[in-house]
């Protein structure tokens with residue numbers, strides 16, 4: 001009965017949210033660089049995590065079209081000692097890596113939005129050479145048209161080829177060359193600063209014979225600007241995907257077998273529901289029948305939410321007949337309202353509903369226009385990567401996180417573990433979960449813990465051994481100084497991953513705290529820095545923000561810094577004592593220091609803890 005009344009309450013919000021959406025004018029994402037003659041340019045991130053909410057103002061931006069234009073832009077910067085950063089037309093990376101430094105005078109953005117005219121397929125040699133600004137979807141479609149397939153790609157298609165390899169983006173696979181796209185790169189052109197006699201900038205044409213290639217495959221835009229990328233392809237193939245939503249009891253015993261048995265397998269873990277969804281995912285020959293698609297639910301547009309709302313109002317109490325996908329986006333929007341109430345009940349009800357919804361629609365897998373049953377078989381080009389919210393035209397349609405609709409605002413933590421060490425992390429998280437499963441409802445409303453697999457790589461900033469990557473999203477308040485209910489749980493999981501179990505942070509995601517001591521985790525880090533010094537001796541490609549990530553040093557500990565993950569708390573003032581959040585030890589990992597809600601002040605925070613010991 002409780003949940004019925006609760007649902008009615010939700011419906012109230014639903015109608016309100018729907019009205020908001022209908023009256024808003026959301027559209028495909030706007031260009032991340034906005035310029036005008038008097039104020040210069042602003043760069044924003046697609047989520048609005050910086051840009052609108054934390055500014056990146058730059059006097060000017062260049063929009064070159066060709067490799068030679070790119071070279072001229074870099075030459076201009078190098079000659080005049082202007083700080084530069086390169087950014088794609090998507091700007092989907094969470095850390096502020098693409099914002100140039102303004103503290104030394106002049107700065108300039110170089111966009112690859114128009115460096116997108118060629119996709120050259122070499123069918124005989126199973127390779128494609130593509131301009132760095134080309135979008136992943138354009139590339140995949142072109143390759144598939146030629147009867148070929150790109151084997152590895154991230155699940156999200158709203159990224160450029162240059163941007164995705166630069167941050168180590170990946171899908172999931174331990175087979176062949178593995179799930180990380182940069183391990184399928186066989187050549188690239190890199191535009192780097194040069195001295196006067198060389199015209200201030202030059203194009204390096206790199207392949208596996210060059211030592212620099214290992215640094216350039218994953219380079220965070222720090223070495224130069226990639227103008228072209230050459231990728232290995234395979235003859236076109238199909239995939240067969242089925243989900244098994246089952247008990248989560250044995251994840252830590254099964255994950256290795258799972259990765260070995262299924263070429264593209266992954267696992268989504270919903271801790272509060274004691275549920276794991278194993279993705280059984282293998283390749284099939286092109287002759288297999290099936291023309292399915294994977295239109296991942298989380299990447300469908302908000303319009304879906306609105307039309308769903310209308311249905312919801314009609315059939316409120318027939319939960320089973322809900323069309324899951326629409327409820328899903330909606331549920332996430334409602335979380336904002338619930339979080340401030342400090343109650344798990346609402347979140348847990350939502351988490352159950354969302355999970356049921358996902359089962360009903362198989363996470364967005366479609367045999368044809370809809371999901372009719374497992375397995376879903378389709379072309380590689382339609383099964384690996386999606387992002388239908390990017391193309392929705394008209395009003396009230398956009399990706400759920402679009403800042404213009406004041407949509408979802410969340411953190412994304414992505415931790416990369418050596419394969420064998422991942423089991424211990426899972427065991428610790430289970431201990432934390434078992435203390436109070438409701439604490440994990442918040443993460444289950446999003447996508448639980450998404451567990452994927454990537455192979456050993458020779459890239460200096462890639463993985464040293466076969467690895468397991470885990471991603472999870474959690475609620476973030478619009479206002480940086482507002483604590484989040486249960487934030488102590490996410491901070492403890494974060495510290496378990498990065499400090500206790502030594503995981504490495506994904507370069508394109510995470511909060512600053514995850515990057516503490518990152519240099520020590522990469523044995524080839526100094527080789528990377530050596531190449532950086534050689535190629536960019538004036539350091540024009542660095543900024544205070546990329547240095548912060550790269551150096552892995554904790555910044556100044558300001559009041560409230562732990563709330564946004566800018567520091568790990570060591571005193572109450574790093575949390576929000578005024579709002580009842582104090583610095584406390586972890587529940588399972590005692591060395592962790594987290595901001596926890598409490599009706600009485602802290603015993604830990606009153607002493608000054610030396611957290612440095614944690615990172616040694």
Ligand SMILES: Cc1cc2nc3c(=O)[nH]c(=O)nc-3n(C[C@H](O)[C@H](O)[C@H](O)COP(=O)(O)OP(=O)(O)OC[C@H]3O[C@@H](n4cnc5c(N)ncnc54)[C@H](O)[C@@H]3O)c2cc1C
Nearest residue numbers: 088091092093097154155156160162163169170221226508
């Ligand atoms: C909804 C969503 C889902 C995602 N899913 C996945 C996933 O499944 N797997 C995964 O691994 N990642 C995932 N990501 C992360 C995403 O792959 C990375 O953020 C990627 O780097 C974004 O590419 P971009 O073109 O937007 O790059 P940008 O954000 O524009 O740039 C990223 C970095 O690369 C540099 N850069 C860009 N272009 C060039 C160039 N031509 N030469 C040199 N440096 C360059 C920039 O300076 C910056 O440092 C996801 C992101 C989102 C928003």
Ligand SMILES: *[C@@H]1O[C@H](CO)[C@@H](O)[C@H](O)[C@H]1NC(C)=O
Nearest residue numbers: 034035036039040041042057
């Ligand atoms: C950039 O941001 C500033 C501050 O928010 C604003 O005043 C200015 O109009 C913006 N410029 C553009 C071109 O959007």
Ligand SMILES: *[C@@H]1O[C@H](CO)[C@@H](O)[C@H](O)[C@H]1NC(C)=O
Nearest residue numbers: 089113114115116117118138
């Ligand atoms: C390149 O990008 C522009 C927009 O930035 C787009 O209009 C154009 O179609 C793209 N070119 C190709 C070849 O896809």
Ligand SMILES: *[C@@H]1O[C@H](CO)[C@@H](O)[C@H](O)[C@H]1NC(C)=O
Nearest residue numbers: 194195196197198199200534
């Ligand atoms: C310019 O660079 C080239 C190649 O690195 C080098 O051989 C040459 O000596 C340099 N010239 C100057 C003036 O530094």
Ligand SMILES: *[C@@H]1O[C@H](CO)[C@@H](O)[C@H](O)[C@H]1NC(C)=O
Nearest residue numbers: 244245246247250254278280
């Ligand atoms: C689902 O996974 C569980 C746990 O591995 C297994 O016991 C069960 O047989 C699987 N079900 C199907 C239909 O594959």
